[in-house]
Amino acid sequence: MRRILVGLLLALALTLMPALPVLAETTADVTVTATPTYIAITVAPTSYDFEVVAESATPSTTTSHFTITNSSSVSTNNTVSVTTATWSGGVTWTHSDTATPDADTAGLKANKGGTWGEGDVIVQYTTPQVLAADQAATTNWNFGLKLFAPTSFSDGVEKSIIVRISAAAA
Amino acid sequence: MLKKVVCYLLALALLGVVGCSQQKVPENLTPPPAEESTGEPPIDRTWISPGKVMVGNFYPGARAEWNLTIHNGKDTPADFAVSYRVPDYVAEGFEKAPPEAQDWVIIADPTPVLAPKETKDILVFLDMPKTAKIESKKWEFWIAVMEQTGGMVVTEMCSRWLVSMR
Numbered sequence: 001m002r003r004i005l006v007g008l009l010l011a012l013a014l015t016l017m018p019a020l021p022v023l024a025e026t027t028a029d030v031t032v033t034a035t036p037t038y039i040a041i042t043v044a045p046t047s048y049d050f051e052v053v054a055e056s057a058t059p060s061t062t063t064s065h066f067t068i069t070n071s072s073s074v075s076t077n078n079t080v081s082v083t084t085a086t087w088s089g090g091v092t093w094t095h096s097d098t099a100t101p102d103a104d105t106a107g108l109k110a111n112k113g114g115t116w117g118e119g120d121v122i123v124q125y126t127t128p129q130v131l132a133a134d135q136a137a138t139t140n141w142n143f144g145l146k147l148f149a150p151t152s153f154s155d156g157v158e159k160s161i162i163v164r165i166s167a168a169a170a
Numbered sequence: 171m172l173k174k175v176v177c178y179l180l181a182l183a184l185l186g187v188v189g190c191s192q193q194k195v196p197e198n199l200t201p202p203p204a205e206e207s208t209g210e211p212p213i214d215r216t217w218i219s220p221g222k223v224m225v226g227n228f229y230p231g232a233r234a235e236w237n238l239t240i241h242n243g244k245d246t247p248a249d250f251a252v253s254y255r256v257p258d259y260v261a262e263g264f265e266k267a268p269p270e271a272q273d274w275v276i277i278a279d280p281t282p283v284l285a286p287k288e289t290k291d292i293l294v295f296l297d298m299p300k301t302a303k304i305e306s307k308k309w310e311f312w313i314a315v316m317e318q319t320g321g322m323v324v325t326e327m328c329s330r331w332l333v334s335m336r
Contacts, residue, residue, distance in 0.1 A: 030233075031224075031227055032226075033226075037219060037220055038211045038239075039218050039219070039327040040212065042215065042216060042325055045321075047321050048323070071212050161322075162324055165324070166327075168312060168327075169222050
C-alpha cells in the first residue's frame with residue numbers, strides 16, 4: 001500500500017516538475033510583428049534651376065513639374081521639408097519657415113498639382129508639412145515649387161537647398 | 171481509501187497538465203493580415219519594407235529587433251542612408267518617442283551600398299536600458315531610408331515603429 005502511494009506521489013511529482021518552469025514563465029513576452037507591405041517612391045526630375053532671380057522675386061515651376069512615381073503597396077502620407085536651415089553657397093541665405101523673404105532670407109512653397117495660391121504648402125525646415133495626404137497605393141502624383149527670393153542679396157553666388165519628400169504608411 | 175487517493179492524485183495531475191497547456195499559448199504572435207498588399211514588390215523600383223513594425227509588451231531592459239529590407243531598383247549601384255527619425259505624425263493613441271529613444275535604436279548598417287537590383291536586410295534593434303523611464307505607454311518613431319543622389323529634390327521612405335509598453 002505504501003509502495004503504491006509513494007509510487008503515485010513520485011509519478012505526480014514527475015508529471016508536474018517539467019511544468020514548473022512553464023508556470024514561472026511570463027506570458028507578457030515582447031512581441032514584434034509587421035505587415036508585409038512596402039513603401040516605394042522616386043522623384044523626377046531631381047533638380048530645378050531658378051536661374052538669375054531678382055530681389056523679392058517669386059519665380060515658380062508649374063505645379064506638375066516634379067513627378068512622384070509611387071509604387072507603394074499601401075496608402076501613404078507624404079510630407080515636404082528642406083534638409084537644412086540655410087541655403088548653401090557664398091553668403092548663405094536663411095531659410096524662412098514662414099516663406100517670408102528678408103535680407104539674405106528666402107522661402108519656398110509647394111503645390112500638389114493644383115493652382116498656385118490655392119492649397120500652397122510652406123516648405124519648412126523644422127516641421128515637415130503634409131503635401132499628399134492618404135495617397136492611394138500605386139498612384140503617382142505631381143507637385144511644383146515656388147521661390148520667395150530675398151529682399152536683398154549680399155553676393156551673387158549661386159545658392160541651393162535640398163527639398164525632401166518623405167513617404168510613410170498612412 | 172486507496173481508490174480515493176489515486177483518483178484525487180490523477181485529477182490533480184490532469185488539472186496541472188491542462189493548466190500548463192493553456193499557459194503556453196502565446197499572445198499576439200499572429201501577424202495581422204496585410205492591408206492593400208498587391209503582391210511582390212517591383213524589381214525595377216527602389217523600395218523598403220515593412221511599412222510598419224508593431225512592438226508589444228515592451229519594457230525597460232527589453233530588446234526588440236526586425237529586419238528592414240531595402241531594394242535598389244536601379245541599374246546602377248546606390249548609396250543609402252538609414253537613420254532614426256522623429257515622426258512627422260503618429261498613430262491614434264500614440265505619442266512621439268522621447269528624445270532619448272534615439273539612443274535606444276541601433277541600425278546594423280546605416281550606410282548600405284546596394285548593387286543594381288540588389289535586396290538587402292538591415293537589422294534594426296530597439297534596446298531600452300533597464301534604467302530608462304518613460305511616461306508614455308504608446309510611442310512611435312520612424313526609420314528613414316534616403317538614397318544619396320546629390321539632387322536638389324530627394325525622396326525619403328520611412329518605416330514606422332509603433333511601441334506599446336506593457
